[in-house]
Amino acid sequence: xxxxxxxxxxxxxxxxxxxxxxxxxxxxxxxxxMWPVPGATKLTATYPSYSDGSxxxxxxxxxxxxxxxxxxxxxxxxxxxxxxMNDGGWNYGFGNYCVVDHGDGRQTLYAHSSSLSVxxxxxxxxxxxxxxxxxxxxxxxxxxxxxxxxxxxDGSVSRENPLNHVKKPSYVI
Numbered sequence: 001x002x003x004x005x006x007x008x009x010x011x012x013x014x015x016x017x018x019x020x021x022x023x024x025x026x027x028x029x030x031x032x033x034m035w036p037v038p039g040a041t042k043l044t045a046t047y048p049s050y051s052d053g054s055x056x057x058x059x060x061x062x063x064x065x066x067x068x069x070x071x072x073x074x075x076x077x078x079x080x081x082x083x084x085m086n087d088g089g090w091n092y093g094f095g096n097y098c099v100v101d102h103g104d105g106r107q108t109l110y111a112h113s114s115s116l117s118v119x120x121x122x123x124x125x126x127x128x129x130x131x132x133x134x135x136x137x138x139x140x141x142x143x144x145x146x147x148x149x150x151x152x153x154d155g156s157v158s159r160e161n162p163l164n165h166v167k168k169p170s171y172v173i
Contacts (some may be wrong), residue, residue, distance in 0.1 A: 037072075045060040072131070079102035081130075086116040096112070106165070112133070115150055117131050
């Protein structure tokens, strides 16, 4: 319950920032993003819930070919970094995290980083390194928590299955 309340609060804060910074009224209508973690990877949790049935609004990605902690992750699409929390704090369970607004009605969130290499206001390119994978915040081990948020025609924003937006490499298990 406490985690759900914290998740709701961070969702509201992200939506407020999104509304205040998004200069486009564009509704998202489709497109393909790149896989955010280079190398051999595995999904340890998927959207919309954990194996116990509790809500999980993204996918958790680990490396299978090298040590996950310290492995780079990259922008799935180019855009502006609208949030970059790199203070090692709890940050509503996300730990060190960043959000990129892609200007096409979508945002991506990258959480539990050991460190970020971007700051709020940075303009990033598709494939640019955003940080290093870690286990900060509410995390049971090193991984990248990755979310996709989409603006609807009515102006609302919802979290959607990231696997509907990224090109998942064939080797991902």
